[in-house]
Amino acid sequence: xxxxxxxxxxxxxxxxxxxxxxxxxxxxxxxxxxxxxxxxxxxxxxxxxxxxxxxxxxxxxxxxxxxxxxxxxxxxxxxxxxxxxxxxxxxxxxxxxxxxxxxxxxxxxxxxx
Amino acid sequence: xxxxxxxxxxxxxxxxxxxxxxxxxxxxxxxxxxxxxxxxxxxxxxxxxxxxxxxxxxxxxxxxxxxxxxxxxxxxxxxxxxxxxxxxxxxxxxxxxxxxxxxxxxxxxxxxx
Numbered sequence: 167x168x169x170x171x172x173x174x175x176x177x178x179x180x181x182x183x184x185x186x187x188x189x190x191x192x193x194x195x196x197x198x199x200x201x202x203x204x205x206x207x208x209x210x211x212x213x214x215x216x217x218x219x220x221x222x223x224x225x226x227x228x229x230x231x232x233x234x235x236x237x238x239x240x241x242x243x244x245x246x247x248x249x250x251x252x253x254x255x256x257x258x259x260x261x262x263x264x265x266x267x268x269x270x271x272x273x274x275x276x277x278x279x
Numbered sequence: 280x281x282x283x284x285x286x287x288x289x290x291x292x293x294x295x296x297x298x299x300x301x302x303x304x305x306x307x308x309x310x311x312x313x314x315x316x317x318x319x320x321x322x323x324x325x326x327x328x329x330x331x332x333x334x335x336x337x338x339x340x341x342x343x344x345x346x347x348x349x350x351x352x353x354x355x356x357x358x359x360x361x362x363x364x365x366x367x368x369x370x371x372x373x374x375x376x377x378x379x380x381x382x383x384x385x386x387x388x389x390x391x392x
Contacts, residue, residue, distance in 0.1 A: 170322070201382075206288060208369060209323075209382040224379065256322055267313075268380065270322030 168192050172257050173269035179247040179278045187242040187274050189257030197260040198240040200224075200232065202253040209256065215240055226242065247278045283372050285383035293391045298342075298357040298384050299322045302370030304377060305351065313371040313380070314344055329353060338341045340364070365390045 169269040173188045191198065194219045202208040204216030215234040229251060231243040238257075244251060254275050286336060310332050315323040327338025334346045340363075344355045344369040353370060370383040 207385055208384040213378055214379065258322075267328065267376045268323075270315075270324070272320075272322050 170257055170259055170269050170271035172255075173200070174274060175272070175278070179225065179244075179276065181247060181249065181278060183241070183247050184245050187255055187257075187276075188276045189240045189242065189271060190238050190240065191259040191269070193259060193269065194237060195259035195269075196237065198234065199258045200230070200240070200242045201256045201258065201260070201261070203273075204253050212242065225275060231236050240242075244247060249278050252278045281310070281372050282381035283336055283370050283381050285370050285386050286382065287300045287386055289372055289387050289389065291389040291391060292360045295359050298355070298360045298364065298388065300355040300388065302353045302355065302383060304353060306372055311373045312344075312346060313373075314338065314342070314353075314355050315371060316367045317367045317385075319366070326355070326368070342386045347383070357361050360390045362392065363381065364388060385386050
């Protein structure tokens with residue numbers, strides 16, 4: 167099993183550009199999450215999904231959008247990138263909501279200049 | 280509202296010494312508690328979790344944590360540190376019936392030879 171995969175691993179964007187961070191899981195998990203990790207700040211939840219077609223905002227959703235058309239995929243869209251979005255982004259999936267273990271991808275390091 | 284406080288952003292121990300990483304939580308209902316580990320340039324991996332069974336929870340790599348309701352703590356320990364334990368450790372909390380996991384800011388563990 168590949169688990170949770172994320173692409174790309176690294177990306178540099180110019181201010182105002184857009185991009186999509188890809189996330190795929192092969193564990194048939196219903197729950198999927200997007201976090202951002204900034205130094206000394208832990209992980210902040212951006213968006214989450216409880217199943218195909220169902221998404222909701224987390225703690226820091228501004229500037230991001232998500233969709234969940236299949237169980238496996240949960241892409242994160244950045245529109246009009248800003249320097250404040252420079253961060254490491256992690257996708258995670260879990261089987262039974264937040265009381266179950268979350269499985270994390272390797273992360274995408276994004277720099278906005 | 281839930282919250283997690285990890286005391287000490289950096290902890291340094293000698294190889295073979297006791298590892299103690301502190302975590303205090305705030306939750307209005309019985310919580311689910313987790314410790315995750317993050318090795319450099321990787322995603323988070325579950326070390327152990329407390330889900331209201333035994334208060335002393337054993338995890339991978341010789342780590343364990345004790346849930347103390349009276350102290351609202353879930354400290355992580357390992358009797359003898361190994362060089363390979365050098366990583367960042369995150370404590371996390373979820374309310375039973377809740378939907379989102381709150382992560383602490385993380386504690387980076389350094390192990391000296």
